[in-house]
Amino acid sequence: MPSEAIADGIARQMMWGDRVMICRLTFAPGVVTATHSHPHEQIVLVERGRVRFTVDGRDYLASAGDIIHFRSGCLHGAAILDEETVLIDIFSPIREDFLPAPGL
């Protein structure tokens, strides 16, 4: 799968079907994603690295092999710690907002 730089220090690979979307994200050390929410259920697998997740105001430290579940609508964000970190984000339904524009 091709990798696309989607923000400073964040590269993304994506694959999706009818009901599930998988995004494999590589983060530079120290990247922080803004707290946000969406109706899509999300499960995150930590492939490597270390990250502090914030979920509905509580912090959780996670590292390689950990798995995290974000319920639909929960408020969540991530702060990458001191090493390059790879997360596999799994969404259902698919994030239509991530899809390439038609015709591209």
Added chain:
Amino acid sequence: MPSEAIADGIARQMMWGDRVMICRLTFAPGVVTATHSHPHEQIVLVERGRVRFTVDGRDYLASAGDIIHFRSGCLHGAAILDEETVLIDIFSPIREDFLPAPGL
């Protein structure tokens, strides 16, 4: 997540939400799963090892880092090659047939 022996040479860890189920399966070398189908969409991540998938009568060799999509209803099976292999199966909707019986 606890690991459960579900068949000879197959151990499973599971996590699920409302719409997505993740199963991490560890296979002994040489295990073959019977060809089958289900209405659930399935995406498989090969974490490590080597496996030959059969999908609707065609064979595909896959190894660590590969990702495979099984559409709803497709006929698929897997033959593990000569090393222990770990697959991450992602289903939507969740496999109700995999859930623990109520009361357990």
